[in-house]
Amino acid sequence: MTVAQPPAAPTGFPVGNAPCVVRANRAVNDRYRHLVLEAPPPLCRATPGQFFHLLCPPFVDNEPYLRRPMSVYRVAPEEQAIEFLYNVVGAGTRSLARLVAGDTMSVMGPLGTGFTIEPAYRHILMVARGVGLATMAPVVPWACRRGIRVTAILSARSPQDLMEREFAQREDIRVHPVFDQDGTSAVGRVEALLRGILDADRPDAMFTCGSNRLMTLLQRLGTEYGVYGEIALEQQMACGLGVCLCCVRPIRVGGEIEHQRVCCEGPVFDLQQVAGTWRHG
Amino acid sequence: MTVAQPPAAPTGFPVGNAPCVVRANRAVNDRYRHLVLEAPPPLCRATPGQFFHLLCPPFVDNEPYLRRPMSVYRVAPEEQAIEFLYNVVGAGTRSLARLVAGDTMSVMGPLGTGFTIEPAYRHILMVARGVGLATMAPVVPWACRRGIRVTAILSARSPQDLMEREFAQREDIRVHPVFDQDGTSAVGRVEALLRGILDADRPDAMFTCGSNRLMTLLQRLGTEYGVYGEIALEQQMACGLGVCLCCVRPIRVGGEIEHQRVCCEGPVFDLQQVAGTWRHG
């Protein structure tokens, strides 16, 4: 059973497209920001790993034309809120960073296929790098509420960049932070750490996002230890709905490589099926 | 001697191009708005009839790409202020209407050739229609301060649209308001009014802006009574500086029709030289 089975949308259409009011938009640290939107109920049905397609308002010269995909970091239907953690990298996210409470922006979603978290799991392992942890963070309360233990390896450039608190939220989970600064995030070191966990307390599944190197490592260890894994991928998007075929990534299906759409077959894929790495810019 | 002889610009360049901060932007009535900008000294050298080229910020979908020409309504070097009166008609002016105190916008100017007001004049006649009065308004304090009497005919749709107070500013001038609503603005009625003024108290010069019909009437009466006249014209612009040749209007020069640039030979032209009328949209 997948988590990603939202109740039927009240409007009759499963994907919402609505103006949302900004409640807060604050810097979390030097790199990342936290955006809280007031969203109508159909949008609050997002499940971990799903994303929204945000229309970034034109503030300056080089205004964003297309929408920007952003994983939901937190959904709180009781507060009519959806939340995002984002990194300012270009025109779209620069525009997001300029939003202030009271501003309105157009938001479409929830979109895509999220993480599969079987309620029967007892222990899951999460490996996140950089802003990838925003995508995985909603898994934490979901799992904890169902009594699933969570072990997480969080990788960042430096302790200042790590968003351990944002990741764990209010839950009691085991976190292993690793950093570029002190060399603990090197692949060899992370491998040793992972092997330790896999040997001592074999997880039922592994989830990852945010690093090609960690993906390759987890694919290898997943095969070796026979642990199922999932990964959330990114790709440039136009429609976000499965229409335009812009957002494909090569996925291995039955010995063949297929181009699958990150926006609807993904963003979450079977870790072992992902063929080849990809970097933006 | 023309008024339009600004002192040398401090920067060494006669035309300024500077970000200006919005001090106020208020509705004057249902149709017109009043914008006050804080401007650096080189911009405050504008003389009556000159204009600024405003870069309207992109607020929405259909954002303005080119600048918008706007006559200076008031210049107050002592307050470092330039002011505009404008009518919201399309994308550019809609964008202007959204500015709030504290916003910044890019302003280039002063541009163009303003009204010629000989200090030796004793009495001038001004005939303005609609937002055309914004263009002519700065003539009023200029003339009054030099002891020149001002008689003005202001034409508007209705009393609510008339900006008599905005036009007269704090000066003591004679104003004849005429309206579409009660038929007093009909060409025949205005002609009678004008003949009365021309007969009783012949002005040294006439100035007009804002109406093709009034222009034609004044051309006729100006010839008949031998009174020199000037008119401020409008035309779509790109550069505002005389470069692109977009903004031409047909002007009679020595029996020939020339295309002259509204942005630099104008916007103020000899009333009798203007050949043909023109309407936007």
Place this chain on the structure above:
Amino acid sequence: MVDLSVRVGALTLKNPVMPASGCFSHEFGQVFDLGRLGALVTKSVTPKLRKGNPIPRVAEVSQGMLNSIGIPSKGIDHYVRETVPLFAAHSSPLVASVSADTVAEFAQATAALSVPGVAVIEANISCPNLEADGHAFAMLPDTTYAAVSAIKRATPLPVWAKLTPNTGDIKAIALAAERAGADALVVANTILGMTIDVNSFRPTLGNVMGGLSGPAIKPIALRLVFQCAEVVSIPIIGCGGIARGEDVVEFMLAGATAVQVGTASFVHADAMIRILEELQAFCEARGIGRVADLVHRARVEHEPIEW
């Protein structure tokens, strides 16, 4: 009430707004009621199986986007078996866009696509012609004529020929398509463009070049429609940069009988519905009783000087 219906040849559409090929699929049904559209135009299919172009396939530009999707295709059989039934429940006619590498393949594919459920064949002749050095069929009158006439012979259905804006002589192409029997023209496809990432020095698209679409190209597409309408008498379906109801009015005034909306649907998934409502409101506000009355009514007082 405004009568929004328009006639494209023998076919009457309930309104002039339909999607552009490659910018529509049944997934939009998650956001709005597909039955409200004038027609449903699907992504081009080719007889050969194709994977499409390398990634990245999209790049954002000023008021538009570049795409180099290519034409990934699972073949004609797959389309007939899987795609056609998806739209069976909708009252709007299904327009099957077809593309191929050779004239003969175009004809075969068209015949295979002419099944119940398909109302119109849209021939995407803006794709590379393998028999002519990879230049698109619609770059030259000869190859346009050859492709369209073969397609016409292969089907009893109406055939719409989709032209490319990359040609230097759109009028000659439009005339060739008309002579070859096209029932309507779709004007036009994307314009070839590119961008380069100044950090990596690499083209931003995996395929180096791609097609420019969106509001940036609207004035060019409108001009092409206007030029085609000067020379042909078959209906024209305008396409390129349409994002608002007033854009539809502009294209209709220039000579289009209907329009296709592409990229705008990526910005607002329900753009076509908004556009339709704006078009209706425009007509209502001006007392225009039939939207068809707008077609080719631009007031042009003199011959333009072209250069």
Place this chain on the structure above:
Amino acid sequence: MVDLSVRVGALTLKNPVMPASGCFSHEFGQVFDLGRLGALVTKSVTPKLRKGNPIPRVAEVSQGMLNSIGIPSKGIDHYVRETVPLFAAHSSPLVASVSADTVAEFAQATAALSVPGVAVIEANISCPNLEADGHAFAMLPDTTYAAVSAIKRATPLPVWAKLTPNTGDIKAIALAAERAGADALVVANTILGMTIDVNSFRPTLGNVMGGLSGPAIKPIALRLVFQCAEVVSIPIIGCGGIARGEDVVEFMLAGATAVQVGTASFVHADAMIRILEELQAFCEARGIGRVADLVHRARVEHEPIEW
């Protein structure tokens, strides 16, 4: 310090940024120091006296503008007498853009323009050719060749041929200009477009159609430069939609040795200075010592599929 100089044939420019013809005149001296520009390119002049096109001559569009100025001209003598001296005091070379209705007129005008003070003749062959039904010279290789070779024979000065993006085969045109002896190519002029006022039903330009320029056309112009650079070995001057320093980098990577800035100067009169400073900052930040090292350095790993 970054070495900003570039060589366009025999001519060394102090930097690669210059204005586009029709988008520059001495009036910009009211806003910035003209001597900072790589070269000074004036509005096209024609041997015949011309009034230019009917008003309105400009219309705003998404991220760009349409113009139908035409080429108002007071003739070659007037240019030599009045315009050339305006720029005598500036160290930047003067590029005189010339246009004409026939090959013979082009040659005569070019000869008359080849006076001291003029450093380069830019042949605007994107204008209508009265001997070829009004199609622009640069629409076809033959007429391009005829015009450019006649112009070359008429002057000892370097000749830059300015191409039109409206052609369907830019590579053939570029090769024809090169064969005819052009010292450089300017790629490219405006793209034909139009808009219609939905209130009046009239075209917004007095001339109905006009040239599209500004950021909207940048991806198309960049693609044209890239395609020309694939086939010619003479320098290319990129033009179309350049508004920022990074745009210059993009054009240089695609194969341009220098660039021209048009419409951006109407939005910010000092745009060329800003662009120049941004270009310099870009190189400094990346340790690029010579801007010329950017030319044609796009990393293209495979042949693009064109269509």
